[in-house]
Each structure stands twice: as C-alpha cells, then as structure tokens.
Amino acid sequence: EAQVTQNPRYLITVTGKKLTVTCSQNMNHEYMSWYRQDPGLGLRQIYYSMNVEVTDKGDVPEGYKVSRKEKRNFPLILESPSPNQTSLYFCASSSGQTQYFGPGTRLLVL
C-alpha cells in the first residue's frame, strides 16, 4: 500500500532534549516536506526537499533541522526543543503537484 509513515505518532518530551521524528514514503517520490499545524494558523511549511541531499527552508524553519540522505526518508530533527514547538507535525511526499500526507505526530514539549 502506498503510504507515508511517521514515527512516533505521539511524543511528550522536555525542553532541550533532542528528538527526531522519522518520515518514510514507499512511493519513490522525489519531493518531501514537513509541516506543523497549529489551531487558527493552518499548516505552515517547515522544510522541504526536492531530492536526495537537496533541502530548503519553508516559512517556519527556526529550531528545526532536516536531512535527506535517502530518497524514501526525511527525518525532522529538533536539536533543543522548546514549548513553542508543541504542535501537530505532518510529513508529506509529492508526485507532480499532488501531496500525500502522513498521519501526523503530536508533540508536547514541557
């Protein structure tokens, strides 16, 4: 089944403790992206990747890092999480202009 998977689905952590949210797609898509969703703000793009080793900033990249060493994986790294990064995070991969979204990762930073 064609899908985008994210892990973990739920995470509670403390300020400053580095964490990684994994994203993997099995559709051989070149384009992948990370978003955060906050009430009243919709989805905001954090980072995107056009292909392996090619990434660029979205609208809200501060406090996040990404890497794209393999086509199928696009992990999101929070080196020193802060409470304002509490949010619902979505990974997506794209074929042409159709994005396929993962199920989301709900993060709480205390």
Add this chain to the structure above:
Amino acid sequence: AQSVTQLDSQVPVFEEAPVELRCNYSSSVSVYLFWYVQYPNQGLQLLLKYLSGSTLVKGINGFEAEFNKSQTSFHLRKPSVHISDTAEYFCAVSGAGTYKYIFGTGTRLKVLA
C-alpha cells in the same frame, strides 16, 4: 510571495443543502491551487487541484472549485452535502515552478442533520 485567505473559520450547513467554502489568494506569479480535506484525527487528503486549463475543476466526493483569476479566488462548492462531509477544509497555493506551499487557516464544515 503567495498568501491565502479563507474567510470563514466555521460553516454550519444542513444535510443535503449546498455549500460554498471561500478561498482568496494573492501572488505575483502564476499559481497552482489546491483544496485539501482533513477528517478528525487524520492527515490531509487532496480533494482537487488547479494547475492549468479549464477553470472549473472537479474533485472527489462530489466537490468542485472554480479558479477566478480576476477575483483571485478558488472557492469550493458542493451541491448537496452529507453528514460525512463534516471535516476541516484547507485551501493552499503554490507558485508555479516553486516547491513552497502556503496553506490557509482552514474552514470547519459542520453538516447538521
């Protein structure tokens, strides 16, 4: 740069009634336009997209949208809604040839029995 405005944060409508969810955008370049639906506790699913060509776009679940360049709008419509259409709907824009997507703040559609 692009921006998207969804004018209505919530839209209640009775079952079998028509509905229109409004979306306006701004951009200095040609755009691609999208509508996504998010059911409770799920990810987003593409309803329809406008890339070029016919300005009336038909999508899944009986939804359609019309691209109006002069009014910079891309309103979503359905002639008769069902309870199962209750969800949050997001309009999104991407500059043609770019990889950046801008989403609106969403419209919660509540279909009432």
